[in-house]
Amino acid sequence: MSESLDGGWGWVVTFSSLTLNFLIGGICHSFGVFFLEFLDYFGGSNGKTQLLSSVVNGTVYLLGPIAGAALKRFGCRGVAMFGAVVSSAGLILSTLSMDLNVMILLYGGVVGVGCGLMFTPSIVIVNYYFNKYRAFSTGIAKCGSGIGTVAFPPLSMSANEGALLVSIIGISNTLSKIVIGKISDQSWVDCILINCVSLVIGGVTTCFVPYYRLFSILVTYSIIFGGVMGSFTTLNVIIAIELKGLERLPNAFGLLNLWIGIAILLGSPIAAVNKKNRMSGPLDGGWGWMVTFSSLMLNFLIDGICFSFGVFFMEFLVYFGGSNWKTQLLSSVVNGTTFLLGPIAGAALKRFGCRGVAIFGTVVSSAGLFLSTFSVDLNVMILLYGGVVGVGFGLMFTPSIVIINYYFSKRRAFATGIAMCGSGIGTFAFPPLSGFVPTSEKTSSSSSFYSVATTASQW
Incomplete structure (x- = not known):
């Protein structure tokens, strides 16, 4: 790992990273398929049940700084293997849960910690094996998340509109990571500009989601959103290296994931409360x-x-x-x-x-x-x-x-x-x-x- 190989064993590492992201993305992003099942089984409120998704996804990214620091001490392989053990234990124990609070702790917390300890090294390690093809290899590794998002919902239930939209997002996400990764390796490409344009497009289209009434429009939005997120998740590592250097990547990538995790952790419960309380009169609070x-x-x-x-x-x-x-x-x-x-x-x-x-x-x-x-x-x-x-x-x-x-x-x-x-x-x-x-x-x-x-x- 002391020199950039731009091929050879680096592609094996990339494929291993893709597989890890396939599992992490599939597990974390297919929660919506099981939402009604969990809601009925545990009898909790919409907001509290949604915490299962928010906590597991949020914790994955909140663990970024800790995982980044651990990489310097134990290496990418050691941290990822420990994360695999933790997440597997959490998934097994969660199958025995009869209470929503316990489920949030095991599925949301323990699995989230494990996946967080796997996610950061799975991306960081690719950058030690590539220089010329760094963005392309990172895009391939990260597209595992998109493939998992596509594959897990159909495996979990019969096809319906919700599962189809999730799969469309996953397909678009996967393709954009490969395309953006390949393009971004060119010397004339400004990765920061591409990232800014992607965020603007994603932000603008997301602003109008409450007004999308036709399924065809939601399909179009899913394609755009998946592509934008694929671009962002591919380029954030490359930009971190450009700004902070490869030697500081573990800490920089960890801190970036921390803020992403905070947004994920808070977003869904806030949305659930908003749906319940929206414009119900002068509240003077809440x-x-x-x-x-x-x-x-x-x-x-x-x-x-x-x-x-x-x-x-x-x-x-x-x-x-x-x-x-x-x-x-x-x-x-x-x-x-x-x-x-x-x-x-x-x-x-x-x-x-x-x-x-x-x-x-x-x-x-x-x-x-x-x-x-x-x-x-x-x-x-x-x-x-x-x-x-x-x-x-x-x-x-x-x-x-x-x-x-x-x-x-x-x-x-x-x-x-x-x-x-x-x-x-x-x-x-x-x-x-x-x-x-x-x-x-x-x-x-x-x-x-x-x-x-x-x-x-x-x-």
């Missing part, structure tokens, strides 16, 4: 606080982006070669348009609701930020960054404040204040964050970074 936090995050992003313009002023001035006042128009137009859209956004709320208007605003602002990265003319930049992004932010800002009032009565002012403080936090946090962008790349990378952040707020 789900209303989640709405408040979401509003805070939108304001964090909107004002963080708008008010950190000064950090990039000199870069824009030099890059576009415009005058001081014309370059300053970038900030003036984006801020002014955000608030000028107030009456239009307010009227739209009555027709399409807060969520619909905010989601559309996210699409517009993300598109404007992304397109602005290709601008080489100041006038075009003012139109895209100032105008288009400003329109998008205006359509996001008004509903982010209005919606809180539907969930609070007694504590309305307090909740609104919390939501609005996102503006101050963003203004404080974004300038230092912008400093991490290399000076030579600030002009284009700033908009790419903001585009992904804005889309992620709705995802």
Whole structure:
């Protein structure tokens, strides 16, 4: 493992990694097939039963930092073998469970720990055997997860629409990992740009999932979503190596998985609570606080982006070669348009609701930020960054404040204040964050970074 072989035994290692990911992905991602069975057998609520999936998937990624640290001490093979023993023990013991809490502990916790200790080394080890074909081999290894997602649901039950959609996601996920892996090995390819584009596409299409009524549209979405996730899961390792180097890959990949795990662990239970409590009247608590936090995050992003313009002023001035006042128009137009859209956004709320208007605003602002990265003319930049992004932010800002009032009565002012403080936090946090962008790349990378952040707020 001291040199990159780009072939030979490395392909055997890649196939072994593919097999591990086949089992991990198949076990973790086929839970939906058994959801109703578990719901009926254990008699728990939707949210608590869903914890089985959330805990096992979340724990797999939450174990990233621990697995990464263990790799340096015990090596990839030792950690993976120990994880296999743990996960096997958890699966066997879970078959004897008669209580949902015990099932969550065994299937969710123990199996999740085992799979987490298998997943990280299964990806890290491939990178020690490849250099020239690193992205391609990583894509092949990771496509095992997609194959498992395709194969396990049909093995578990008769075909139906739900299982078919899961299988479509798996097929698309598998193919995209191989294709993106092969493309990304080319010297002219920008892996970070491909990753950003994938996340934007995935975020935008996912925003509108509640409005997909036709099965054919869900099939199309499943293809897109599977492809996007295949791209992301393949490239995150490659990007980690580009940014931190191969020697720091175990820790970098582990920390990345930690944050993915937190999102997985919290996402499904929150969605279950949302379905139960959505718009049931002024709650003065409960789900209303989640709405408040979401509003805070939108304001964090909107004002963080708008008010950190000064950090990039000199870069824009030099890059576009415009005058001081014309370059300053970038900030003036984006801020002014955000608030000028107030009456239009307010009227739209009555027709399409807060969520619909905010989601559309996210699409517009993300598109404007992304397109602005290709601008080489100041006038075009003012139109895209100032105008288009400003329109998008205006359509996001008004509903982010209005919606809180539907969930609070007694504590309305307090909740609104919390939501609005996102503006101050963003203004404080974004300038230092912008400093991490290399000076030579600030002009284009700033908009790419903001585009992904804005889309992620709705995802």
